[in-house]
Amino acid sequence: MKPRHLLFILIWILPQVISAEVKLNALFANRMVVQQDTEIPMWGWADPMEKITIETSWGEKVETTAKTDSTWRVTLKTPKAGGPFQITVMGKNKIVLEDVLSGEVWLCTGQSNMDFAMEKFVNDAREEKYQPLVEHIRKLVATENDPWIRHIEVPQTTSVFEKKKNFEADWRSVNPEEIGKITATGYFFAKELKRILNVPIGIVECSWGGTRIQPWLSEEAYKSDEELKEYFEHSRTKIKEQIATLGDAESYIDTSYQQKYKAWVDGGKKTNRPYPRTHPLKDKQLQATLHNGMISAIVPFAIKGVVWYQGEGNSHFKEEEYEKYFKLMINSWREEWGQGDFPFYWAQLAAYEVPDERSDNGWAMVNDHLRRGLELPNTGMAVLYDIGEAKDVHPHNKMDAGIRLSMLALKNDYGITELVANGPLYISSKVVGNKMIVEFKDAGKGLMVGNKHLNYPTKEVDEPLSWFEILDENGSWKPAEAKIIAKDKIEVSNPNIDKPVAVRYAWSSNPEGANLYNRNGLPAAVFTTEE
Helix, strand or coil, X not given: CCXXXXXXXXXHHHHHHHHCCCEECCCCCCCXXXXXXXXXXXXXXXXXXXXXXXXXXXXXXXXXXXXXXXXXXXXXXXXXXXXXXXXXXXXXXXXXXXXXXXXXXXXXXXXXXXXXXXXXXXCCCCCHHHHHHHHHHHHXXXXXXXXXXXXXXXXCCCCCCCCCCCCCCCCEEECCCCHHHCEHHHHHHHHHHHHHHCCCEEEEEEXXXXXXXXXXXXXXXXXXCHHHHHHHHHHHHHHHHHHHHHCCCCCCCCHHHHHHHHHHHHCCCCCCCXXXXXCHHHCCCCCXXXXXXXXXXXXXXXXXXXXXXXXXXXXXXXXXXXXXXXXXXXXXXXXXXXXXXXXXXXXXXXXXXXXXXXXHHHHHHHHHHHHHHHHXXXXXXXXXXXXXECCECCCCCHHHHHHHHHHHHHHHCCCCCCCXXXXXXXXXXXXXXXXXXXXXXXXXXXXXXXXXXXXXXXXXCCCCCCCEEEECCCCCEEECEEEEEECCEEEEECCCCCCCCEEEECCCCCCCCCCEEEXXXXXXXXXXXXX
């Protein structure tokens, strides 16, 4: 055969050989956890019309053929909790997944208080009184070893226009070498589930510090609402114009920033520090950009439910609209996954001393809008203001945060119905004379005045209720006196207000000393009675 003929054949064959490799989404890998005792989607890529066979060590076998666009997907029945198991995928090549566990899989997502891994909490606390929490976490990071808790993290990826369908990452398990990279909130959530249920727990993490809620919604979600559709499309038009002006994202340099920064330094750093402009293609705050870059890469991986910890980033950005975005996100994710109304749990924000009045009010507003999200079915909320740190937006007590979130799942999804999983939640109020009577659900064994210290159980204390305010008919909020008058009711008043209009509680980013609990030791949620 002439050399040039051989070269032609190699040029033609080589791409075919390369493309012949059957590939899996990164979630399907060694040490993965699959949702137990159900039917899960499994998917990947291969040559068009290539036959794919999947066999498992628990006895399941399925076959399919790759579509003309090279994608393939099967439905695989999973065993009851246990393992390790093996999954073999065969096409023109063979992939063997080892050490696969079957258990409970949860998606953990949000901003930095979900994003921050265990290793982030081993540094000294900013306030000495929280140092015992640091010592506790340091000990755990050095000694924990539980091969039945597994974690995989989707890399932080922006994508303005394209829906990513895969990523690069590996599953890790709990041991001194790997635990440092596991989300702290997610870990303590998983640890409590594992302790009670004694089954493998898988955590799929999609989180990014400092992000607002807007980038986590899909383009389809925005377009399902006429008002948000206009907002989305106007933004996309501006983005395209900016990209045309700024050019390539990798080579972009904000020269204006460099000049401003030099002037700031030369001026003795006496004004607010300037920051460089972010190229739109790398901007994590743009609508749908994190859904495209991260969430799209894992849909429709079978999960039990979602744990969400986000809101700080919206305390000064569209805070009045948070409820609308939040409910739309939950509904759209559920529709996208196609698993029905899967459990969706979240945290009201922990206390933190913000530097400005707008953020202080916005923080409370976001917390109240999170509470209003409970109107959706199969949802739950953990309240965290009593375990925050005024000087650190990332409080160390992720132990209680994870446990409180896990209690929602244990009660609602795992049959532990006797568990009281919520603190008191506002349900109604009425004016009686110059007082307002406020009623709560989830009072458990009854309302109490409590004190929470570090990660110790809440104690009942003989003190007056604090952080209640009452609205007068002129629209001014005034400090109020409050007292418990029944198992599930309190009375709120101000001697100088004859016609009260509304009541609110813990309305601040840092309501230090807010002390309404149920006798099960869980704090009442931030709320306002205003419609």
